[in-house]
Amino acid sequence: xxxxxxxxxxxxxxxxxxxxxxxxxxxxxxxxxxxxxxxxxxxxxxxxxxxxxxxxxxxxxxxxxxxxxxxxxxxxxxxxxxxxxxxxxxxxxxxxxxxxxxxxxxxxxxxxxxxxxxxxxxxxxxxxxxxxxxxxxxxxxxxxxxxxxxxxxxxxxxxxxxxxxxxxxxxxxxxxxxxxxxxxxxxxxxxxxxxxxxxxxxxxxxxxxxxxxxxxxxxxxxxxxxxxxxxxxxxxxxxxxxxxxxxxxxxxxxxxxxxxxxxxxxxxxxxxxxxxxxxxx
Numbered sequence: 001x002x003x004x005x006x007x008x009x010x011x012x013x014x015x016x017x018x019x020x021x022x023x024x025x026x027x028x029x030x031x032x033x034x035x036x037x038x039x040x041x042x043x044x045x046x047x048x049x050x051x052x053x054x055x056x057x058x059x060x061x062x063x064x065x066x067x068x069x070x071x072x073x074x075x076x077x078x079x080x081x082x083x084x085x086x087x088x089x090x091x092x093x094x095x096x097x098x099x100x101x102x103x104x105x106x107x108x109x110x111x112x113x114x115x116x117x118x119x120x121x122x123x124x125x126x127x128x129x130x131x132x133x134x135x136x137x138x139x140x141x142x143x144x145x146x147x148x149x150x151x152x153x154x155x156x157x158x159x160x161x162x163x164x165x166x167x168x169x170x171x172x173x174x175x176x177x178x179x180x181x182x183x184x185x186x187x188x189x190x191x192x193x194x195x196x197x198x199x200x201x202x203x204x205x206x207x208x209x210x211x212x213x214x215x216x217x218x219x220x221x222x223x224x225x226x227x228x229x230x231x232x233x234x235x236x237x238x239x240x241x242x243x244x245x246x247x248x249x250x251x252x253x254x255x256x257x258x259x260x261x262x263x264x265x266x267x268x269x270x271x272x273x274x275x276x277x278x279x280x281x
Contacts, residue, residue, distance in 0.1 A: 045068050047143065054093050062083060
């Protein structure tokens, strides 16, 4: 798994390569500036520490002052940080730093919009998936948390999720669960993806800890919850597949424990954020 430092190094190398031709040609080497970082639309802040780390990785003498914090809801026109120091360094790091802040804030903002659709008395939690940008997973899942969502497994290594292709390759849900129970550490829960009530019953009888109700209509999902609560009350249920923001309230009303939404990470629009130099010396 990539560390944040590795991602930043790769991003800066990708953008700068042998240097910033425009900045080096036009800006005096001794120039000192202060820049304001401003949200140009309403949103949830996420990634300020990464934003700061980009500049400090480029030039340790740069000073970043936060005017907000991760998780804060800010209005359009709100400043969230000031950056001061070498004008050359500010301009060289601007795009990479903003890319991190805009993308992560976009994920946090989208996640918050989903969380707000949950009824006040709902037991359900909004969770993410593994549909993430390669190398960015830990950051994107952090942004989901900032937005009020929860994380599903980080990768294939920290959770058992038996999906349709595992079942086809193994032969049956029961056999797949039995094999997973034998080989997986006892600390890991076993989750099984199902599409029908019959598969749900088999998964519960086989000993699944969590069952994912995949692409079910709301009415069928409600039946699945009722049957599970009656006979297998310890089993947790996750709704997944085709979950739009408009469906959150009705899906939550069925009584599921989790609602997983791949769009939180794979379809979040970057928040529009600008960095403008306010003064020069």
